[in-house]
Amino acid sequence: MPITETRPTATTLTPRLRLVLVLLLAAQFMLAVDFSILNVALPVIGQGLGFPLGQLQWIGTAFALCAAGFTLLFGRVADLFGRRRLFLGGLAVLAVASLAGGLATSPGVLLAARVLQGLATAAVTPAGLSLLTTSFPEGPLREKALGLNGALMSAGFTTGAVLGGVLTDLLSWRWAFFVNVPVALAVLLVAPAVIGESRDSGERPRLDLPGALTVTLGLLAVVLGLTLAGERGWGSPYALGALGTGVALLLVFGAVERRVAEPLVPLGILRRRTVAWGNLAGLVAFLTETSLVFLLTLYLQRVLGFSPLAAGLSFGVLGAGTVTGGALAPRVIGRIGSRRTLIAGGVVQAVFTAALLGLGTTQASLWPLLAATFAGGVGNMLVIVGFMVTATSGLADGEQGLATGLATMTQQIGITMGTPVMSAIATGAMPGTGPHAVLTGLKPAIAVNAAVVLLGVLGSAVFLRGDSGRP
Template sequence: MSTIEHVVTAPARISDAARARLVLAVLLTASFTLAVDFSILNVALPAVGADVGFSLDALQWIPTAFALGAAGFTLLFGRVADVVGRRRMFLVGMGLLGSSSLVGGLADAPAVLLAARAAQGLATAIVTPAALSLLTTSFAPGPLRERALGLNGALMAAGFTTGAILGGVLTDVLSWRWAFFVNVVVAAVALVVAPLVLRESRPAVRPRLDLPGALSVTGALLAIVYGLTHAEATSWGNGVTLGALVAGVVLLMVFVAVERRATEPLVPLRILGRREVAVGNLAGVLAFATETSLVFLLTLYLQKVLGLSPLMAGLSFAVLGAGTVLGGMAGPKVIARVGTRRALVAGFGVQALATLSLVWLGTGDAWLLLVLAATFVGGVANLVAIVAFMVTATHAVADEEQGVATGLASMSQQVGITLGTPIMSAIATGRIGALGGVTPAHVLSGVTLAIVVNAGAAAVAAVVLAVSVARR
């Protein structure tokens, strides 16, 4: 293992307690902003297409361009942050986020907007693991780190929900372009404050970057994310979809073979071989895949069945956002009382029950009360699971490898977000198509079927984790 040399860049006049609060504020604000970016344009897509010149079938590439960069390069840049410095990469990523958001807000052609959106995704891949590793190395293992991770997880999940709300508000009140311009302001503030409060960490002897491993895993993730998104737009049997998914699996196998032989691997297989890391990241994929895809399903229900406007549908998720914040604060307390694995089991179990209650949704407006209650309870439970996942995936890893561990955790989050919606969308739309038309009753049937699968995924996660706990 390499020796890490910590260089203190915070001014002496700032006390340790004050600096810790500023560190937390800077890193959590960045994480929240990046989470918002995943969904802020979803409600605004028709308006974006009309203004910039996208055809209806090309609108899917706006979120896809972001997802490809965000999920495809996270692991690579997590390792780069370990090598060249976490604070340095955080600042580079925030600079890219600000500049690409400015270009996106001013875009007047589809190619310019897609390039800006892809650059935003790349900025997310740079900032997310760097911010998370700075967070874990700024606080010693124990209650303080767990509380910080709890807040981070809460804001990450709340950010996805907030993006849906904020996108509708900005589009109706100002313009969809402000969904980009907001990032410019956040990035500018972060670039001023971060150098004053964040401490750099870098290896005294820098290892070589595993280029073959980086290329193979990045190519695998790009192919898988592209295949999943293409499946949502076409079908799971489409030749391009299958080709992309097969290519992704093959490249993952190549990546494993490369890592076994590399003298300085991108991801040491001893980390992936640790039970805590493997279980934690699997839980992370499922936690983000189930809850974010449920937001998509309920958006479909609220607009196509209950007839709510995009703005009102977005505002309905404010209760879910409140639940995620509460769950993020409660997560460390639950972990302290029952342990991380039991917290994972409890979180997934309660989330499964809350989600399953939504199968009784009907076509009347009164069913909105069930949506609000179930999403609040499910949001609390989901964040307890997310906090436990973050603690499990990073707790047993040395500081000098936190970039890899947090890169894996960040990748799990983003792959989960990218994976869940296409799968649930395919289930719902497949059912709607089989019924022969897009009527409120048919949409409700499709959404209900997908909700059953969603709840089942959370329940399976709870059972698998419970067995793991018992064996341990």
């Protein structure tokens, strides 16, 4: 039986809805920060805890595997057993895991904490997004909430890189973990009083265990394969084996879903153009922008000679662009619809990504870079908010956890796969290690990045035709 709950009918934000929005956005921003906050601190953590150099990447991989692999399962669990319950439970696990990570004295404890952080992220992100979409009615209020959410999540990735460097330099890498604890506790204290729980209107449906097992293992294998490809190259038998296993398990998942009475992912939802192609547009948006940050990090440090902290601070302009795009997106969607917003945002992102092909080896290129990343960030955020509105519109409340679980999975797989793909293109084209050689390798990767954005624009234009996206 579907889950039903009382939906607001207001067209303006009440004080209670403002508090709900603040709580949910604070949690989502914190989770976005966690994706990048440890990147700068990895060498220091390795020295402090005795991590072998070759195993440092597992600090990030352990988190990414769980965050991406379990998100679809937890999104559906939120629909079936209560979104607020899963949201609060995940935050409690995140607080405990963050405290354990900050106090860790051995690599094993730290990796266990990262696994728990990843699982908590897989639970809290779709549960929080589905609470957001069910707390705000479809239309201007939801678009405004999703615009702010998208802006803060993108800004969170940038903030994580900067904050990780600042905390590590001024205090200790342990504060990259500890900073989560007070935020999680504050949300846990206030949220039960202002966020309502979903109500089951009848007999609770059974969870599709075969589907849950195959899709979770399949996603874990795909993310592991992408990570190994980035570390060892796309010809690595380990990477190819993991990717092949993941694809096979996802095919088995599709076969299982056609036969079970109560599927984890009803295939009718995936056949909706708004869900399928909206998520594809989101995949392109996250894949291209996060991998572009990686490419520009190499440019700033290896070509222009910036320090890691200075390079991180330079991305503050990109963060400002994403916040601006998030604020503009609801108005743009209200005027031209989510489909045209996806197309317009993608065109802006592609144009200003292509403009980066003019970068040189002198610091005079910094100003064009900052201008292009600001404008590209605005375009990218228009796509991200348009994708979230498109992929969650026209669905019943009882399907919102599934819809936001799919959207979260799309986001996290895009973040995971973008960097290995663009890194392979860039390093394969580098004739050496000097500034000119690095720039020579980066330009083909930037060109491919812009081309992928244009392919996403084309997909939205062709396959979402007839879906105006207007409420």
